[in-house]
Amino acid sequence: MISPLEIKNKAERSFKNYLSSLVEDIDLFPIEIAGNKKPNKDISVFHKEIEKLVNDSKEKKGYGYSVEYKRVNTRNNAIQDLPQKIYFDTETDYLKFIDKQKEASQFKIDSVMLLVKYPELKNFIISKPNRIVKNAGKWQEIIKVINYFVENPKPDLYIRELPIKIHTKFIERNKGILRELLDIILNNEVVNNEEVFELRFGLKLAEPMIRFKVLDKSLANKYFSGLDDLALPLNLFKNLNIKLSRVIILENKVSLYNALTIPNKKDTIAIFGKGYSVSNLKNICWLEDTQLIYWGDFDAHGFDILSKIRQYYNNVQSILMDRETFDIFYEGDKGKYLDKTELPNLLDEEQELYKYIRENNLRLEQEKIPRDYFIEAFEKL
Structure with a gap:
């Protein structure tokens, strides 16, 4: 039979829907909690389960879930009052039981404040109410x-130069x-098609540092x-x-450290791409004359x-x-x-794997691939 802990877990999972309902002006109450209400075949266990269910209910605590019973004639336990329906009758019952009164109260204040100023955020708040709570x-x-x-699109200033009192x-x-x-x-015309925040919203970007490892000892010397x-x-x-024949771009820092364990590769360096910061590498003329290798997370x-790298260079091999x-x-x-069903610039087998990973929300980080395995792959380059 469903326990008070299971009821609480289910109630907490419905908190997002509750928050969304506040913005949509929908009354969710009473909120019914689904779950196993069948009696245990062992009558002593059954009585303990019922006792625990009652002791944590509104009937005993003055708040929380209510239980409706139905009198039935069971084969093993004779005539019994069995839970038929478990529900939260009011908002107060619900919030106090899951200890979310403060979060809900603050959400109401914050969502109203946002919607008064920017009503176009309504769908965002409904679909992602937890983002409002998280940033309370x-x-x-x-x-x-x-x-x-809004008043100063594309200000062309560094972030810390912005005259905002924060x-x-x-x-x-x-x-x-x-x-x-x-x-x-913001209007689409003032939002650039860039991943980096500063570039996207017309800010000056402090010149990034490009970190790299030299995999050829003679070049390093x-x-x-x-x-x-x-x-x-x-x-x-x-x-x-520097005359380079090969450049390896690695998505994360751990892989960069591991790159130093790759046996000496003539005329080769490995660059720390740092995720989407790889956009910093566009328009570097000498990269066009090298064999470009990219290794990213699955x-x-x-x-x-x-x-994106292949938008900048057509000589990139994964x-x-x-x-x-x-x-x-x-x-x-x-x-x-x-939110991209298909990506440009991928080979057929890459596109097929991308779709499989995206549709199933899968991830394999580079760090999970054993050293011996990636060393063998890089030695074949």
Whole structure:
């Protein structure tokens, strides 16, 4: 039979729907909780389950779930009053039971404040109410930032130069939610088709540092005094005057560290792509004359990044992003959703794997692929 803990877990899972209903002005109550209400065949166990169910109910505690019973004649337990329906009759009963009164109260304040200023956010709040809850305590500052961009699209300033009365690091720390909202509120004409926040919303971007590993010891000795792990400002990296035959772009930092264990590769460097920051590598002329290799995570975003790199260079080959490797090492991890059913610039087998991974929300990180396996793959280059 369903327990009070199961009732609480089910009630908590419905909290998102409850929040959405507030914005939609829909009355959800009473909220019924589905679950197993069959009596245990052991009458002593059954009585304990009923006792626990009653003791945690509104009947005993004054709030929480209510239980409706139906008198039935059971084969094993004779005449018994069995739970027929479990439900939360009122908002107060529901919120107090799951201890969400404060969150709900703050959500009401924040959602009203947002909708008064920007009614076009209604669908966003309905579909993602947890984003409002997660950012509680920040909404006045967030609205200040939105107001500024509405009044000053593409300001062409550094983030910390913006004349907004907020903490100097506020925008940097809250780029995710700010991007979601600005994408909805700003006109398409003032939103650039860029992934990097600053470039997307017309801000100056501090020159990024390009980190790379030199995989050829003779190159490291000749040009970098033996150093093989370096970072250069983008403008200096663009002007490197070194003859390279191969450049490997790696999505994450752990893979970059592992790259140093690759046996000496003549005229080769490995670059830390840093996810979507790989866009920093566009328009570097000398990359066009090298064999470009990309190794990313097995998830929708890894293939999206591969697609973007091929927008910049048509000589990009992926490595260890094939179905065989995925099937060998996949451990059941879940990825992040990407709202793109198909990606340009992928080979047929890459497109097929992307669709499979995206539709099933799968993820295999580079770190999960054993060293010996990727060393063998890179030695074949």
